[in-house]
Amino acid sequence: MSDVAIKIEGLGKRYRYGGVAKLGTNIRADIADWFQNLRGRRSSDMTPRTLTTLKDLHEKRLDADPNYFWALKDINLEVKRGEVVGIIGRNGAGKSTLLKILSRITPPTTGKITYHGHVASLLEVGTGFHRELTGRENVFLNGSILGMKRTEITKKFDEIVAFAEVEKFIDTPVKHYSSGMYVRLAFAVAAHLEAEIMVVDEVLAVGDAEFQRRCLGKISEVASGGRTILFVSHNMSSIRSLCSRCVWLNAGQVQADADPAAVISRYLQSGDKSAGGHECSFAEDPAKEFQLLHARLCNAAGVGAQLFECDDPILIELDCRVHQRIPGLYGYLSISRADGTVVLVSDSHDLGTNPLDQLPLGAHRFRIRLPHRTLAPGSYKVYLNFASPAGVRGFNIDTPGALFTFQLTDHRTRRGNSRGGFLSTLVPWETQPPTTAA
Secondary structure: OOOEEEEEEEEEEEEEOOOOOOOOOOHHHHHHHHHHHHHOOOOOOOOOOOOOOHHHHHHHHHHHOOOEEEEEEEEEEEEEOOOEEEEEOOOOOOHHHHHHHHOOOOOOOEEEEEEOOOEEEEOOOOOOOOOOOEHHHHHHHHHHHOOOOHHHHHHHHHHHHHHHOOHHHOOOEHHHOOHHHHHHHHHHHHHOOOOOEEEEEOHHHOOOHHHHHHHHHHHHHHHHOOOEEEEEOOOHHHHHHHOOEEEEEEOOEEEEEEOHHHHHHHHHOOOOHHHOOOEEEOOOOOOOOEEEEEEEEEOOOOOEOOEEEOOOOEEEEEEEEEOOOOOOOEEEEEEEEOOOOEEEEEEOOOOOOOOOOOOOOEEEEEEEEEOOOOOOOEEEEEEEEEEOOOOOOOOEEEEEEEEEEEEEEOOOOOOHHHOOOOOOOOOOOOOOOOOOOO
16 A cells, blocks of 8 residues: 555435435435334344345435436546556536545545545635735745745745746736636646645646646646646546546546546547537526526538638637626636647637627627638537636636537638648749849
8 A cells, every 4th residue: 555645435316406415305215214124123033134224225215316426436547656647538527526526625425545645735726815915925925825834835835936937026916916826826726735645627728828837837747746646637648648648537437447548539439528519508597606507519601510611710609697796807718629639729819809708697699700711620529617816715716628529621721621831721822033143
């Protein structure tokens, strides 16, 4: 066991649809069933028989109750010291639930976990930041929440600030920070934790390309130092480059656990939700400040589609609802190839004015337009995330994740579908008069 960092045995987590059941809802039924079981024993039966306990009856009743479901069921994993394990799966597969249990945020319903080392969690960047405090004060506040001692924070303070690149603004209240400054500082604090085991959940879904590159570099640096990392992401390219092993969760159970390339290939070919059609919907959750309810992929005529010509624009329509106004809310879009390589990244700040900032309450529709001749022929996946430094529960506001896949073909140019590279942009070749010799 000396080389094992985490051992998970029979882990399960059960939730109830629609909230918590009223106290005592099933207790009388459980007791009645128990007495019925007791009376059912024949007096002539001389063979000792173990009575069904109240707990067993209660568990059996919940298993049969359609109001309850298993977010995780019978998870058995063993993570070695120094391993970097990627965890992938569609939305609702149980990835974040597993990490919350590993981080001791929520208890399991069944099973047990054995740890060999201190666990540090990076589940929501910016959780624990106070908008009225300065960057300096938040470094110490957030570091303490994450388990760092004051002397440790003081020792690493300059390194944290340098990584976040906020030296000039460190004594400014973070409510005046841009979203990029805010998330850089939050990540910098969490990334400098000294822990044998790090649990990281989708923190690279926000921020600009440079920030994501720095985050990946820091995680890679931590991994090379011999620490154990469990890393959840929808970015297959990051999983492939960072992880030595990949676990695919599907419907709360382990679908595959092997080399990243093999598992990612199976996952991308499995027909997950994003491959299910040109539109997808999400059940409304009034507890969320902001939520995507419906998304649709369509052509210029507004007709739903998943197959496009490179000469055609691609439209993504989003129906959202605001339950609470959120300063600084923005959307993040990424498009990746079938192998997980991200080829296009955009957010709602791209053209200067962010249409999502300070949205009024109610329903809203947005349209994202991918211009014609942007991407080369091939298969692609669309990923979406919404974030804000002013979120009530943390930086991430709503993470719909991978929404749909689409196919691009090129039948109108000479090279057509054999065109290589990432782009299908047509580059002009022009003749010029020869230069007259002097």
